[in-house]
Amino acid sequence: MHRIIGVELSHQNAPLNIREKIVLTKEETVQAMHEMKSRLNEVLIISTCNRLAVYTYSTNYRPVLDFFNRFGNLNLYLTIYDYDDSAVRHLFSTAAGLKSQVVGEHQILGQIKDSYHTAREAGALGPVMHEFSRRAIRAGKRVRGETSIGQFATSIASVAFELVNKIHPQLRGAKVLVLGTGEMANLILQMLAKTEVSKLMVASRELNRASQIAGIYQATPVALGNLDEILKEADVIVGATAAAEVIVSREQMLPYVNGHSKLFIDMGMPRNFAPEIADLENITLHDLDSIKDLTYQGIMKRQKEIPKAKAIINDEVEDFVYWLNAKRVHPLISGYYNQLEIIKAREMSWVIPKMGTLDETQKKIIDKFANRLISHVSKRPVEVLKTYAQEPHGRDRPIDTFREIFNLKDVHIHIPKRRIIVGSRDSKLALAQTNEVIEKLKEMDPDNEFMIKTIKTSGDMGHLEELGAWVKEVERALLDKEIDLAVHSMKDMPTEIPEGVIIAGIPERADPRDVLLSNDGKKLEQMPPGSRIGTTSMRRGFQIQRLQPGMEIVPVRGNIITRMSKLEGGEYDAIILAAAGLQRLGILNRITEIFSVEQMVPAVGQGALAAEIREDDLKLKQLLEKINHRETELAITAERALLHELGGGCRMPIGGYAKITGNSITLHGMYANDSGTKINFDHLTADISEVEEMGKRLAARLKKGI
Numbered sequence: 057m058h059r060i061i062g063v064e065l066s067h068q069n070a071p072l073n074i075r076e077k078i079v080l081t082k083e084e085t086v087q088a089m090h091e092m093k094s095r096l097n098e099v100l101i102i103s104t105c106n107r108l109a110v111y112t113y114s115t116n117y118r119p120v121l122d123f124f125n126r127f128g129n130l131n132l133y134l135t136i137y138d139y140d141d142s143a144v145r146h147l148f149s150t151a152a153g154l155k156s157q158v159v160g161e162h163q164i165l166g167q168i169k170d171s172y173h174t175a176r177e178a179g180a181l182g183p184v185m186h187e188f189s190r191r192a193i194r195a196g197k198r199v200r201g202e203t204s205i206g207q208f209a210t211s212i213a214s215v216a217f218e219l220v221n222k223i224h225p226q227l228r229g230a231k232v233l234v235l236g237t238g239e240m241a242n243l244i245l246q247m248l249a250k251t252e253v254s255k256l257m258v259a260s261r262e263l264n265r266a267s268q269i270a271g272i273y274q275a276t277p278v279a280l281g282n283l284d285e286i287l288k289e290a291d292v293i294v295g296a297t298a299a300a301e302v303i304v305s306r307e308q309m310l311p312y313v314n315g316h317s318k319l320f321i322d323m324g325m326p327r328n329f330a331p332e333i334a335d336l337e338n339i340t341l342h343d344l345d346s347i348k349d350l351t352y353q354g355i356m357k358r359q360k361e362i363p364k365a366k367a368i369i370n371d372e373v374e375d376f377v378y379w380l381n382a383k384r385v386h387p388l389i390s391g392y393y394n395q396l397e398i399i400k401a402r403e404m405s406w407v408i409p410k411m412g413t414l415d416e417t418q419k420k421i422i423d424k425f426a427n428r429l430i431s432h433v434s435k436r437p438v439e440v441l442k443t444y445a446q447e448p449h450g451r452d453r454p455i456d457t458f459r460e461i462f463n464l465k466d467v468h469i470h471i472p473k474r475r476i477i478v479g480s481r482d483s484k485l486a487l488a489q490t491n492e493v494i495e496k497l498k499e500m501d502p503d504n505e506f507m508i509k510t511i512k513t514s515g516d517m518g519h520l521e522e523l524g525a526w527v528k529e530v531e532r533a534l535l536d537k538e539i540d541l542a543v544h545s546m547k548d549m550p551t552e553i554p555e556g557v558i559i560a561g562i563p564e565r566a567d568p569r570d571v572l573l574s575n576d577g578k579k580l581e582q583m584p585p586g587s588r589i590g591t592t593s594m595r596r597g598f599q600i601q602r603l604q605p606g607m608e609i610v611p612v613r614g615n616i617i618t619r620m621s622k623l624e625g626g627e628y629d630a631i632i633l634a635a636a637g638l639q640r641l642g643i644l645n646r647i648t649e650i651f652s653v654e655q656m657v658p659a660v661g662q663g664a665l666a667a668e669i670r671e672d673d674l675k676l677k678q679l680l681e682k683i684n685h686r687e688t689e690l691a692i693t694a695e696r697a698l699l700h701e702l703g704g705g706c707r708m709p710i711g712g713y714a715k716i717t718g719n720s721i722t723l724h725g726m727y728a729n730d731s732g733t734k735i736n737f738d739h740l741t742a743d744i745s746e747v748e749e750m751g752k753r754l755a756a757r758l759k760k761g762i
Contacts, residue, residue, distance in 0.1 A: 058113055062137035062146055063120045066107035067157050070133035072345045076326035078108045078127050089180035095119040098182035100189055102171040105325035106157055113184040131642035139507055144376055148369045151196030165196040195372040205361040217247040231255040233290040236297035237269045240323050244294055249273040288312055292319045295328025306332040313337050382442040389438055391467040396430045473503045479530045479539035482510035483615045488640045489665055490543040496563055500682040509539050531557055542668040546661030551700040561667035561680030565688040566636035568663035568713055570656045572649040574630035579649040580604045590631035594709040598732040599656045636663035657711030657726035660695040664688055687716045690747050694723050697751025702727055719744055727758035734762050
């Protein structure tokens with residue numbers, strides 16, 4: 057089924073050094089849209105200094121991911137909005153300034169307008185994306201006109217100006233150099249021109265262009281070729297060019313280290329100034345990632361306007377989704393009107409000859425009467441059909457009813473048998489796992505429609521000590537019929553699940569092993585004593601100490617992206633993660649070392665997923681049975697029997713992994729006390745008919761001496 061899909065890499069998930077790799081010129085944007093248009097129906101690309109977003113009206117987003125893959129493996133930083141409501145809400149919120157670094161800034165609305173006009177000129181838009189873009193711009197205008205969100209915020213340029221003013225409060229005596237003559241440079245020049253700076257300079261590769269802009273703001277034009285001379289003089293240097301290479305390097309600044317202090321503000325994308333200049337004495341450097349933190353009071357004022365802005369966005373999203381759903385049944389409406397026109401022509405050919413001699417005016421009146429009659433007769437059915445289109449997969453299939461009543465059997469549109477609402481935690485990994493299950497179910501039965509509903513759990517709020525911290529809120533939504541299906545990591549599932557729900561499907565397991573990620577590419581055995589290894593799992597920590605004594609085990613919290621960011625930031629020498637999570641996020645290339653299950657026994661259920669439903673949902677149970685992997689189910693049954701007998705949860709120092717070979721199953725187990733001073737490893741092999749019993753037997757052996 058065609059739907060609006062968005063894929064975005066932005067400042068919300070990607071650091072500056074990643075974002076600057078994917079800035080597109082207008083020509084590159086047009087070329088990319090032309091290329092994707094050959095595989096997609098409609099395409100809109102929004103490329104700014106803080107985001108690259110691709111929206112499409114299509115059946116899948118694979119061509120969009122292929123486009124992003126040109127820039128390297130960016131899966132870690134991409135956010136996919138794969139359903140109408142989420143994609144529409146995100147673009148409308150972006151146009152309103154709610155997704156900007158500076159909440160409420162006005163530049164993004166102009167950038168979306170420019171992107172829309174570029175896509176139109178390139179022929180990349182069809183009727184849906186045209187209306188989608190137009191409605192996003194309207195939503196952005198409404199938020200700015202009906203709230204005060206812009207009263208306390210302008211563009212990032214104004215934040216940069218606040219920063220300059222903070223360090224040079226009066227700006228008297230300050231010599232300011234602005235590199236660039238584009239929109240961003242003009243905005244900062246406009247603000248600086250109203251102050252009492254002692255000297256304002258504008259630099260460009262083309263001196264004529266610099267002179268033009270300098271004349272507007274009573275500034276001094278400078279050629280970039282003379283930059284070294286000017287740097288010595290300037291107190292504040294603002295970079296606002298779209299140059300592909302660094303304009304000011306560390307080597308250029310070395311002669312001025314012992315001079316007076318200088319403030320560099322880098323608003324360029326890619327960056328205009330080498331990050332290393334920040335290490336030099338007397339030099340302060342701020343870039344796009346850092347300036348956003350310097351206007352806290354303004355942000356707090358803007359926060360009060362956000363609920364009003366969201367109410368407007370909700371209104372616009374609801375209105376557009378209604379339009380989109382109605383458009384999907386347009387073939388039926390067109391077919392209906394065509395039939396009415398055929399009936400009109402037939403009846404007119406019958407009645408006119410029977411009315412004697414008529415002049416042209418009389419014939420036109422009769423024709424107009426027939427048109428008015430058609431309009432009145434068809435108004436109500438068409439309105440009802442548009443209402444039905446908002447819920448086309450209803451139990452009574454009203455669209456089929458409409459088609460039958462008006463004899464439109466030759467008009468075919470896709471009507472999903474059922475909408476299945478799938479509950480998931482709102483993390484990139486959880487959503488990737490949920491989409492994995494959905495795609496398997498679509499393969500089994502493509503006539504169902506799926507919608508994801510994200511749910512915040514106790515685990516997401518940091519209450520990790522609670523039993524079932526990652527699943528119980530999702531299970532509650534399942535029992536309350538807010539969702540129809542829940543997808544969990546099997547290792548997060550308590551051994552006891554609530555009455556009324558069942559695990560109805562366990563897809564084939566992904567890689568169950570634990571892996572090491574290190575900053576310098578060293579494996580565990582190569583790391584020196586005292587190396588900081590990040591993991592919150594006692595199971596992992598104790599086994600690391602056993603493999604390589606002398607390591608410092610340090611807790612690390614957060615999702616995979618957060619943990620990897622902390623590793624890259626130098627907080628740890630290495631971290632331990634599950635291979636399955638990295639596999640599902642498409643970032644296996646970050647792995648330094650993979651531990652065998654003998655070296656490090658995995659957590660019970662690691663790598664497997666659990667599809668949970670209400671016990672009485674027999675149709676969904678039958679569908680999930682089609683994706684259930686029998687060998688994985690047997691292995692998980694043995695592991696969970698071990699866990700249940702040991703009386704532990706996912707945070708206890710317990711490991712268990714079962715593998716089936718032919719008709720035999722081998723179960724590996726690990727069990728330790730809370731301090732890790734006593735730790736037992738053992739394994740059993742038995743016939744697959746004994747999976748639960750062998751789990752109990754192995755648990756008894758592991759308990760000895762603990």
